[in-house]
Amino acid sequence: MTTTRRLHTQQDMRRRNLAAVLYAVADGGPASRARVADRIGLTRTAVSTLVDDLLAAGLLAEAGLGHSGAPGRPGTVLALSDRGPCGLGAEIGVDHLAVCAVDLRGRVRARAAVDSANRGSEPGPVLARLAELVTRVGTEVTAAGLHPAGLRVAVPGLVSRGHAHVVQAPNLGWRDVDLTTGPLAGHGPLTADNEANLGALAELWIGDPVCRTGDVLHISAEIGIGSAILTDGQLLRGNRGFAGELGHVPVRRRGEPCACGGRGCLEQYAGEAALLRAVGLDPARAVAEHPGPGGRSAYLAGRAADGDRDVLRALRGAGTDLGIALTGATHLLDPHALVLGGALAVLAPWLLPTLTAELGRRLGAAPLLVVSRLGADGPLLGAAHAVTRSVLDDPLRTGDARL
Amino acid sequence: MTTTRRLHTQQDMRRRNLAAVLYAVADGGPASRARVADRIGLTRTAVSTLVDDLLAAGLLAEAGLGHSGAPGRPGTVLALSDRGPCGLGAEIGVDHLAVCAVDLRGRVRARAAVDSANRGSEPGPVLARLAELVTRVGTEVTAAGLHPAGLRVAVPGLVSRGHAHVVQAPNLGWRDVDLTTGPLAGHGPLTADNEANLGALAELWIGDPVCRTGDVLHISAEIGIGSAILTDGQLLRGNRGFAGELGHVPVRRRGEPCACGGRGCLEQYAGEAALLRAVGLDPARAVAEHPGPGGRSAYLAGRAADGDRDVLRALRGAGTDLGIALTGATHLLDPHALVLGGALAVLAPWLLPTLTAELGRRLGAAPLLVVSRLGADGPLLGAAHAVTRSVLDDPLRTGDARL
DNA sequence: ACTAATTTGTAAATAGCCCTGACGAAATGG
DNA sequence: CCATTTCGTCAGGGCTATTTACAAATTAGT
CATH class of the missing domain: 3.30.420.40 (ATPase, nucleotide binding domain)
Structure with missing residues (x-):
């Protein structure tokens, strides 16, 4: 149906398989190459080459040998990197602002929040306050060896997806606000989505x-x-x-x-x-x-x-x-x-x-x-995880970011 | 998620591309190899080898040269075969039975129907009457050079998909009726689905x-x-x-x-x-x-x-x-x-x-x-088209039929 | 009519990806 | 200490699509 996204070239197959390896480790926990191969149904050889790429890209990390007690040579344990890319999530509430950073393993590595009366406010100052939180969180995780792979903003309203464009947010009193031209830029791809949607996705991913x-x-x-x-x-x-x-x-x-x-x-x-x-x-x-x-x-x-x-x-x-x-x-x-x-x-x-x-x-x-x-934390966590998921979905960023 | 269906092998890529060629012709109408290549984003060479396979399988047919009036060598027009596989659809209504056959081009090539008071009836005789209609339609299309690729039955009730097993059909008074062991066999893979679902799919596909x-x-x-x-x-x-x-x-x-x-x-x-x-x-x-x-x-x-x-x-x-x-x-x-x-x-x-x-x-x-x-014809047409769609989805039947 | 331009379909060579088979490395267990 | 088992990698091969090149068939222009 959508001819824009082609799925028939070998690079696409490679992309899928890279993602499959990452999700095998993310969902099933750290494991050796051989175990990953069993999980996703590829041969050890194929997984080895995939893992090589992912190690080079800093998405996976080797975590020593895993002594299981069973006979046989122990495998080197692969885990998602906790020093690679991370996802930044932001939330614009009616009366507060919040930002958090999540690493590939799903751990919250930094967060910040302030009360802020955003109802009926001008977008400019609100986004400026939010941007300050974002840079604070951003520098904190950068100091920890992570690098933000993108920023997703949860908005209480209707958002034109992929464009970070708030069509309307009745409770904020906003209409047609473009976030990309504001002070939020500079932390990788900037995207936005509805807050309820991100809350539900958080429940799906980590709830x-x-x-x-x-x-x-x-x-x-x-x-x-x-x-x-x-x-x-x-x-x-x-x-x-x-x-x-x-x-x-x-x-x-x-x-x-x-x-x-x-x-x-x-x-x-x-x-x-x-x-x-x-x-x-x-x-x-x-x-x-x-x-x-x-x-x-x-x-x-x-x-x-x-x-x-x-x-x-x-x-x-x-x-x-x-x-x-x-x-x-x-x-x-x-x-x-x-x-x-x-x-x-x-x-x-x-x-x-x-x-x-x-x-x-x-x-x-x-x-x-x-x-x-997750309760009220859902949208914020969902926003950050949406970024890390997009990294796992297309590890080497060969395709355009369809966030 | 579902590890049963692997999507990363080269055969899967091939399968997708074969299907892409068929759908390019089905949705966009007959076209030359070069035009198909443009439609699906593959090279002419790749499309040529795909088309060779599809011609050999009898799913595509060459329909002479297409003179467009534009400069350049005219291409040989490819169309879906009207003598290849066809889909059989059957409908068990509360008070009637109906069967039809549809070729790959979507044309109804044969149909038959009878009134039949099925409410509160025994499944056996009803299925026997239906089977008679099916064989009648089957022999008719076989004489026309088609060969049935499967039979799907529309049932007014809940169906366990892929197993042709009617869990319950209140208006018929049926519970736990297995269609596969009945007289409907022998026309390729036998499947069943809910009548409203098939009606909606018919609207999606041909409505x-x-x-x-x-x-x-x-x-x-x-x-x-x-x-x-x-x-x-x-x-x-x-x-x-x-x-x-x-x-x-x-x-x-x-x-x-x-x-x-x-x-x-x-x-x-x-x-x-x-x-x-x-x-x-x-x-x-x-x-x-x-x-x-x-x-x-x-x-x-x-x-x-x-x-x-x-x-x-x-x-x-x-x-x-x-x-x-x-x-x-x-x-x-x-x-x-x-x-x-x-x-x-x-x-x-x-x-x-x-x-x-x-x-x-x-x-x-x-x-x-x-x-x-489509009105009341929807479920019956949807059932037949579901079979032809499954042929287009997996042209060389390398995978198991996930009907 | 003849040539230039354009498009089509195919062939040969190439690159990418995964698989098969084999092998050394590193553990367990008697 | 040795057999067994498992892990990771290497070499070779098959499959798929791409690139490059070329002959064939048509239109447009002179």
């Missing part, structure tokens, strides 16, 4: 293993209620990149009108603003009083833990409405699991009873219901 | 071109209301193969209880049985009186065309409820287009007004709304 065993619907609430559909290890983005707008699935035929133009949208009953209003709070003031990623949900979770009846009632209702929307989504997608991520992870203990009840009532066999352990 | 330009949700109603999600040229099947159950998406919070265990399911308001009841008919009797694929919908369409007020009112209501369910699906999937297929295609003229109104009201920018031109 709960069930996400790797089948299709998954990842639900994440920050300001709105978003979700991401993971099929076959990939994100379903839809025509315009809008896929996953769970918050605007109708749950009441003649419900409250919504800013989206519809009525009875899930967000009107289970969204953060709806929850805050239901317990007598002004959403705008609550954001100011409880900033940061997951600030309001942490506050609500605290009150729920204290037994606050209003909050408990609101969360019960939200669980029920979430259950109705997820019933429809499950019938459509038949996912292996539903993952509650982002702010929902913190509130899960009080949402789950009514949510599971509603799902159990309406669905014969409900999918697994999993609470993300 | 409206918009289906090939992005993700699509294909809605098809026969007895229930099913749908299929086409992403990236592939079917989203879900964890158990249940994906696309649009009929059980809740559209009323406290609506009618449904056999699925839920309540307020779309099917209770826009399903065939609901429509028949709404105009005062008994669904079971209506099936007997108006058999065949799309029999009831044709009858309802007839009454609607005559201006029958009850029918028009029922269809208006169904359009509205369908609009609510599709609003949710659109928010989740952001499809490029919604395709009304199967029985809905016939009823589209009377569903569309309220359906488009509801979508327009609830969605800022609704996806394209397309009426399938």
Whole structure:
């Protein structure tokens, strides 16, 4: 279909096999050449030449001999390099900025964050503040022997992929902001993606293993209620990149009108603003009083833990409405699991009873219901890992970076 | 992920390139070797050797010299063979059986159908009747110089793919029926799939071109209301193969209880049985009186065309409820287009007004709304084309048939 | 009609990639 | 100490696509 990406030349085969070697080590852990060959189904000879290239490129490192106790000559253990390229991830939240660096082994090597009231702000100063964090993290990892292979930015809005171009971010008040011309350049290829998408990918890559065993619907609430559909290890983005707008699935035929133009949208009953209003709070003031990623949900979770009846009632209702929307989504997608991520992870203990009840009532066999352990950290980690994954996908950078 | 299917050997590269040549001719029309080379990005030399193999295998045929009028030596035109392998498709409906044969060029070369009351019947006799149709069609195309490369059966139920094993087909009353041991064998690899899935694939392969330009949700109603999600040229099947159950998406919070265990399911308001009841008919009797694929919908369409007020009112209501369910699906999937297929295609003229109104009201920018031109023929054609596609995908059958 | 230009298809030589088979190196176990 | 096992590498070979070159067949221009 896409003639741009050719897959028929020998170089492409080589590229695939280089990536296969790296993923064999990344997924299966450090191993000798012979063991890698067994894992990916190539001969030892072929793996040897592949490994030579990867060692020269600084992506793999030899970690001494592995004495297994079994007879036979021990192999030299290969591991992903912890001094090679690393991925930089950045997050532009409504009220905070964050940056982190992840090495090929998946370890977070540096991170930085600041509170920042970005709602309705000018892009320029925000990006300048973010750039400062990026250079701070960048110099830190450079001192540790790593070199950034790219920077990916998580944005709460719609992003034109590969171009690092924010089409619109309602909660920031941004429209048509091009990140490439700003102060973020200079750390390798600069890319951007939607925050919910990156959170879901983080869950797929480093989160709960069930996400790797089948299709998954990842639900994440920050300001709105978003979700991401993971099929076959990939994100379903839809025509315009809008896929996953769970918050605007109708749950009441003649419900409250919504800013989206519809009525009875899930967000009107289970969204953060709806929850805050239901317990007598002004959403705008609550954001100011409880900033940061997951600030309001942490506050609500605290009150729920204290037994606050209003909050408990609101969360019960939200669980029920979430259950109705997820019933429809499950019938459509038949996912292996539903993952509650982002702010929902913190509130899960009080949402789950009514949510599971509603799902159990309406669905014969409900999918697994999993609470993300990444929580509000997902988008940031996902952004950094997206960069390292792109390195593993095309180790010698022979092709153009399709980030 | 799946280590079973290796993609790194040279034979795989060859296989891909052979398929690329065939699809270049299939999608872009007959062309010379040089033009094919331009289309798929290989050199003329490489294409020549690929074409040699495909000619020898009887998949391509030379169709004389092509005088284009432009300067230069004219090339010998290559076309898909119309005397090579063909695909057999079969359909087990609730009240009919049908078989057709399609050649590599996509032309229907033979077909046969009979009415057959299959609801609640024993599988044995039904399969025997179907087998008779298959052999009839098979001998007809064999006489025309074609040879069947496989048989795919469209079943109104859940199928374990690749094994031709019907897990359950509620409308037939079948459970755990293995087609391979029955009388259908002997026409090449025997496979089966869900009828809605094959209908959607037919739309993708030979239907409206918009289906090939992005993700699509294909809605098809026969007895229930099913749908299929086409992403990236592939079917989203879900964890158990249940994906696309649009009929059980809740559209009323406290609506009618449904056999699925839920309540307020779309099917209770826009399903065939609901429509028949709404105009005062008994669904079971209506099936007997108006058999065949799309029999009831044709009858309802007839009454609607005559201006029958009850029918028009029922269809208006169904359009509205369908609009609510599709609003949710659109928010989740952001499809490029919604395709009304199967029985809905016939009823589209009377569903569309309220359906488009509801979508327009609830969605800022609704996806394209397309009426399938294949209609009730979709599943049967999709089944036959699935076989020919599998031939094109792996022309020399070096790999195992992953149908 | 004749030539120049252009395009097509094929042949020979070349480079890249992986496989087969063989071998030395380095461990275990009796 | 020696047989056994496993690891990594080397040499040779097969397959695939590319490069380069060339003959064949057509159009356009004189």
